[in-house]
Amino acid sequence: MKKLIGFLLSILVIYVIYYDLTVGTLPTSPAQKVDAKVEQVTPSPSLNSTIPSFDAKVEPGDTVMSIVEHRINKSLPVSITELIEDFQTLNGGKSPEKIQIGLTYHFPDYSK
Numbered sequence: 001m002k003k004l005i006g007f008l009l010s011i012l013v014i015y016v017i018y019y020d021l022t023v024g025t026l027p028t029s030p031a032q033k034v035d036a037k038v039e040q041v042t043p044s045p046s047l048n049s050t051i052p053s054f055d056a057k058v059e060p061g062d063t064v065m066s067i068v069e070h071r072i073n074k075s076l077p078v079s080i081t082e083l084i085e086d087f088q089t090l091n092g093g094k095s096p097e098k099i100q101i102g103l104t105y106h107f108p109d110y111s112k
Contacts, residue, residue: 052109053090057102064096064107072111083108 056067064087069076076083086108087096099105 051086051090052112053106054109055104056107057104058099060101062099062101064099068107068110071107071109077110 054071056071058067065076065080065083068083078086084096087105088094090106090108094105
């Protein structure tokens with residue numbers, strides 16, 4: 001009896017792993033609605049800022065560093081600390097960790 005229960009349990013585990021790998025358990029459809037409130041406010045740059053910048057809309061998976069590196073087509077030429085400080089200066093103190101998908105922010109332009 002113990003062998004039968006062990007055999008059935010192992011078959012169940014194998015089936016669950018197979019199902020998870022082939023079909024998946026997370027939704028993959030981008031058409032599914034997400035019930036979230038998004039505030040459509042674009043931060044304005046600081047008036048006394050002399051940092052060259054560009055505007056970019058944040059897409060899912062983007063970070064401040066990835067957006068800047070994609071813009072200049074090379075690795076970041078400054079330290080991460082300097083990037084964070086410049087981003088906060090351009091966006092009125094907004095933390096890079098708090099950027100929201102779908103909003104447009106000002107990013108420092110290090111292409112020169």
